Amino acid sequence: MRIAVVAGPDPGHAFPAMALARRVADSGGEAVVFTGTRWLDHARAAGLDARELPGLGRGAEDLDVDAGHRIHERAASMSTQLLPALNQLMPDLVVSDVITVAGGLAAERLGIPWAELSPHPLYLPSRGLPPVGSGLEPGTGLSGRARDAMLRAFVARDIRRGRLQRGRARASVGMPERDPGPRARLIATLPAMEVARPDWPGTAHLVGPLIWEPASRDIELPPGEGPLVMVSPSTASRGGVQGMIDAVVEALRGNSDPATKWRMVATVLGGQQLDLPDWCVAGQGRQGPLLDQAAVLVCGGGHGMLARALLAGTPMVIIPGGGDQRELAARAQRRGVAEIVRTGPGGELDPAAVRAAIERVVGDPRYRAAAQEAASTAREVRDPLSICEELITGSQV
Numbered sequence: 001m002r003i004a005v006v007a008g009p010d011p012g013h014a015f016p017a018m019a020l021a022r023r024v025a026d027s028g029g030e031a032v033v034f035t036g037t038r039w040l041d042h043a044r045a046a047g048l049d050a051r052e053l054p055g056l057g058r059g060a061e062d063l064d065v066d067a068g069h070r071i072h073e074r075a076a077s078m079s080t081q082l083l084p085a086l087n088q089l090m091p092d093l094v095v096s097d098v099i100t101v102a103g104g105l106a107a108e109r110l111g112i113p114w115a116e117l118s119p120h121p122l123y124l125p126s127r128g129l130p131p132v133g134s135g136l137e138p139g140t141g142l143s144g145r146a147r148d149a150m151l152r153a154f155v156a157r158d159i160r161r162g163r164l165q166r167g168r169a170r171a172s173v174g175m176p177e178r179d180p181g182p183r184a185r186l187i188a189t190l191p192a193m194e195v196a197r198p199d200w201p202g203t204a205h206l207v208g209p210l211i212w213e214p215a216s217r218d219i220e221l222p223p224g225e226g227p228l229v230m231v232s233p234s235t236a237s238r239g240g241v242q243g244m245i246d247a248v249v250e251a252l253r254g255n256s257d258p259a260t261k262w263r264m265v266a267t268v269l270g271g272q273q274l275d276l277p278d279w280c281v282a283g284q285g286r287q288g289p290l291l292d293q294a295a296v297l298v299c300g301g302g303h304g305m306l307a308r309a310l311l312a313g314t315p316m317v318i319i320p321g322g323g324d325q326r327e328l329a330a331r332a333q334r335r336g337v338a339e340i341v342r343t344g345p346g347g348e349l350d351p352a353a354v355r356a357a358i359e360r361v362v363g364d365p366r367y368r369a370a371a372q373e374a375a376s377t378a379r380e381v382r383d384p385l386s387i388c389e390e391l392i393t394g395s396q397v
Contacts, residue, residue, distance in 0.1 A: 006103025009036020078102035135330030219285030234300030
């Protein structure tokens, strides 16, 4: 089995692609990852075949255009640039990230079967759900269903515009405007983070979170025996809350009770220099061991970090930014695994609100029990490699 995995450079998309490639390689197959240059050395150091995804450099003309242009029209150009490398490799299957449309389009142009990788819950519109991103629970009763129908009507125009943009992008590279879509969708989340819908696609399969870490060392924890608060600011290139680490430090400062004296560890991907008190540390390091020891995780609500926490049974305080973080935070709160702290009108964080949420989550064992129950749903997922094998052999997926 030879698979090409295509994903953009954002960690929330690149890392699941790396994780899938790792599983393919560990099973005896061949996997090549096409992604941003930022992660190539990390992937190669881990023994993966990782190559630059051509066309990722964003020109000035892309800075002020809408998401439809960035996702679809740029994808057409990128697919043309990807064709030579993909044609030389000639994989049995292409797995393309949900927002890196170029991979699927290039595969289709070469006649290679392809699957879509969603490193989060299924976000396709549904006739039984409010629009994704609203964070709302599905309405019940006549009034609730009417509310959801009205909200769906509000976003229907944007959905139609996106489909038109996709059709034009396909036509620009000689493809039929009608998009047949992927052969399968790999939904890389826990069942606990999904919501029931009446129109779940038969080609969509829950495969569980795909976890990969670029770090290979552990962060040395601050001294003491007090509860450990882990902080992981958002890695999203757009919409993440700023100043999260400083806000948590301020929230926890001044507690002199030895029995509950907080300790804090923050994981960062860059080389930021932070001025922290002696009960706090920050750096690049493996997140898994920290989650195993943390009393609570404070994060932005991106799916990668949220999924890691749930797999470890670690409860959370979520400070959501933009994108899908509000949706994921709301689902986590409804599941009982997290408390939400919202920013003010100017994006500011109230340290008192952060501290109150941390104390609630750490002080109530029901949050951890709910996180552990969510982790147990991982037993209900399918093996993504078996789905890939079925797509390659043409058997029933």
